[in-house]
Amino acid sequence: MQTCVPPTSWTLLLATLGSAASLSLEPGCTARHLARYSLTFTGKWSQTAFPKQYPLFRPPAQWSTLLGATHSSDYSMWKKDEFVSNGLRDFAERGEAWPLMKEIEEAGEQLQSVHGVFSAPAVPAGTGQTSAQLEADPRHSLVSFVVRIVPSPDWFVGVDSLALCEGARWKDRVSVDLFPYDAGTDSGFTFSSPNFATIPQGTVTEITSSSPSHPANSFYYPRLKSLPPLATVSLVRLRHSPRTLLPLPTPDLTARGNEILDTLTAPETPLDCEVSLWSSWGLCRGRCGKLGAKSRTRYVRVQPANNGTPCPGLEEEVECTPDNCV
Known part of the structure; x- marks a missing residue:
């Protein structure tokens, strides 16, 4: 069951973390000002692209709330080939957000390594979009987030320490394809596997078309060299306006239109009998x-x-x- 986070709690947490910013700059980022971004998460988990064991009910394919933070290199929400924290384990397995939020809050208060947290609403289907806005400063120019794959044992997608700053310049646009990861805390092979704790706990591993190499694996497609993206994320820098925040101008509208069309068009993945x-x-x-x-x-x-x-x-x-x- 998803944990609902009251808006007032988000406000208090953002205020707490925002006040913890350090004056030093993130290595490699010499920008002088804050930067604000619009984040759009697009689920591409369709039955056409991922026909094997596609969840149609109890529950159907969907995405949890997106939970993320802007931070310095001193903080890590999750990292491939490393163990997840207790908070991320609870989020990946059950969608419980409070333990992970508490860990982020402590990192902001004690280490001053987190500038702010952000969230986006859940997506009630395998395909669809959700969005959020976030703020970064030169000291905290990295962004990380996680979204739980529902249903699943402990699988998620996300980004780890994505850099928004390059030298003295904030990036105007960043797009990333997202692929499934196993948190290493549950040993289930399929979307609807019963709880079966991994003992001892494993590290975060990427799920591919051939790994785990077990025919029961829901993402096992041996004919494919690689899985199609399960989701994508796009971050667009916002510019200040007297009344609102607006995206920066896009120089090539045709290219942007093709990008949107490609995002919403799912490939057909052959599934053998x-x-x-x-x-x-x-x-x-x-x-x-x-x-x-x-x-x-x-x-x-x-x-x-x-x-x-x-x-x-x-x-x-x-x-x-x-x-x-x-």
């Missing part, structure tokens, strides 16, 4: 003194989709000598 093992041979049927026949069967475990390999024959028959002839 999967069948069970053969059953045992049945009894030999026929009249005594003549050849009879016996058969065995198998069943379809995964129906093919998107021009995947069709299913082979499900019944096989061979000649035999009838049983129990006198």
Whole structure:
């Protein structure tokens, strides 16, 4: 169950973290001013792009609330090949945001490594968009966030320490394709796997089309060299206006239109048919003194989709000598 965070709590936390900014600059960032960005998260988890075991109900495919922070290099929300914190474990497994928020708050108060937190509403389907605004300063020019994949054992997407500043310049636009990660705290292979704690706890690993290399893995597509993006994120720098914050001008509107179209168009991932093992041979049927026949069967475990390999024959028959002839 998702944890609902009261707006007043976000306001208090943002105020607390915002006051903790240090005067020193992030290495490599010499910008002089604050920068504000609009973040747009786009889910691309469609049944066409990811047909295997696609969750249609109880619950259907969806995305949790997005939770992120702008910070310095002294802080890490999560990192590949490292262990997740208790807060991120609770978020990745159950969508509970408060423990992770508390960790971010402590990093801002004690280490002065976090400038502010931000969140975006959940997306109630596998495809769709949600957005948020965030603020960075030269000391805290990195952004990290996580979004839980729902349903899943402990899988998520996100970015780790994405740099918004380059030298003395804030980047006008940053876009990143997002792929699934395993938090290393639950050993389930499928979207709907029951809770099964990983003991000892593992590190964060990227889920690919061939890893984990188990046919039951929901993202196992051995015909693909790599998975298509499960989601994308776009950050656009905002400029000040007397009444509001507006995006910076886009020099190439045609390119931007193509980018939007590409974001909303999902590739077709072929899904091959999967069948069970053969059953045992049945009894030999026929009249005594003549050849009879016996058969065995198998069943379809995964129906093919998107021009995947069709299913082979499900019944096989061979000649035999009838049983129990006198």
